[in-house]
Amino acid sequence: MDDDEAIARSLDGDLAAYETLVARYSTLAHRTAALLGAGDEAEDVVQEAFVKAFRHLPAFRRDAAFRPWLLRIVANETHDLTRSRGRRADLVLRLGAATDPYAPDDPAGAALDGDRRDRLLAAVRGLPDRERGAVVCRYFLQLTEAETAQVLGWPVGTVKSTTHRALSRLREEVADDLP
C-alpha cells in the first residue's frame, strides 16, 4: 500500500490504513522532532502530530508529497513545545559514539575524529536558532532545499541563504584543520 492509497483509505475512515502510514513515518518523525529541539519529549510531540495530521488529512492536497506535509506539522508541534518551555533540547550524541568512530562511505576523508566531531557539534549547538534549524533539516535529516522550505515554512531562497550563513559560521568555528 503506497502513501496515496493509505491516505485515500484513511480519508474513508480506515484507521488500519492510517496506522500503516504512522508506522512508516514514525522513525523520521521522531528524528525530526528530537533534532529540532524536542529532545526526550519527541514521542509526545510525534504522537500529537500524527493525531493532528489525521484530523487535517481532508485538507491535504492529494497530488502533494505526504512526507514534508507531515514533517511540517511535526516541526510546528516541536516549535510550540520549545516555545512553551523556553528552550530547545540540546543535541546529544548517541551513547557509545565516542568510542565508535563513524566511518562514512565517502572516501574523501569525511570521517570525523572524536575531537573534531565534538567541536563541530558544539558549533552547531551554538548556532542561532534559524541557522541551526536549517542545518538540522538539510544535513541531519537530509531533506532537500524544497522540503526544508516546506517543513520550516520559509521560501527556498531563505533556506539557501540561511544554510549558507550557517556553513560559513561553522567553518569559522572549526576552521583549523578543514581540508
Add this chain to the structure above:
Amino acid sequence: MTSHDPGAHDGRNGEPGPGSGRSRDHDLDGAREPERPGGLEAELIALGALLDVPAPPPPDLAAKVRARLQPTDPQEGRPLTDPQGSRLPPDPQESRPLTDPQGSRPPADPRGSRPPTRRSRRSRRWKVVAGVLAVVVAVTAATPQGRAAVAGILRLAGVEIHLDEEAPAPLPGAALLPGERAVPPGDLARHVRFPVRTPSALGPPSAATVSDAGRVASLFWPDGVRLDQFDGGLDPVFFKRVGPPWPQEARVGGLPGWWVQGTHRLGYITRPDGTEVPLRQAGPTLVWQRDGVGHRLEGVPTLGRAVAIADSLK
C-alpha cells in the same frame, strides 16, 4: 527563539526560489541535495548519524495514535471523523500554501489533544448475555476502583474481566506493557519460557515485542491486529473493565473463550503484588487459553473472524 518568526526577512539574501509556491510538489522528489557535499557538509551528515534520537518501535506509536483516533462507541464501529471531512470546520488557513512564510499551520484542534468523548449506549442485549454469564460469574461486592459497581468478575486464561454495571470511563492515552521491547518476529520464541504460536490465517507479523522479562509475547500485524500470548497459569496477567454489552462466550478449538466486543479498558497485573497498571482502551478482543498459555487477540472486528484466526494457530 526566532526560527519560525514570520517576520524574519532574510529572504533578501536569496531570490525566492521556485519552491516557495505550490510548485513544491514537483521538486521534492528530485535530486537529493547536496549532490556533491563539500567537506563540511559531508561531516555534518556524518555527525547527524551519530546523534542520539530515542524512538519507540513504530508499531507502538502507530497503536497509540490509533487508540486516540479510535471511536469509543463500540456499537458504532466507524471513526468519528467522517469521510467527507465535514467534521473539520472550513479553515481558510488550510488553503494557503504550506510554504507560506507566514507560517500557516494546522490550527490547534482542541479535540486533537484528548480522546473523543465516550458516547455510551446501553444495549438491551446485555441482559441476555448476563443470563448466560450468571453460571460462571463469581459475583462480588468488591469495587476495586471505588467508583462503578462491579456486577461480577470473569477469570479465564490469565485475564480478569471486571463487569461494571455502567460503562467505565475510557482510558486516555496508552502505555506500554512493563519492559516491552521490540524483537525480530522470528526470534520471539527465544525470549519467552512458553511455546509461542503464529496464526496461519494472518500473514507474517510485521513486528513483535516481548514484555515483563518474558512473561508476555506480542505479535503485530499492520492492520491493527495484535496477538498477546502469556504465561497465564492461575494468576491473572491482564485485567479488563467493561460495561454492557458484556462479553459473550466463544469456543476456540472446542475450548471456552470470551469475546469482548467493542473497546474496553485494558490493564496489566504485575506480579507478585497484584498491582494493576492501566494500559489503554483496547479494541475488540478474543480471550482463550490453550495448553496453559493465555491468548488475547485484539483488533479483529468480528467474532467469527477472530475465532478463525485463533483456530489457525500453529
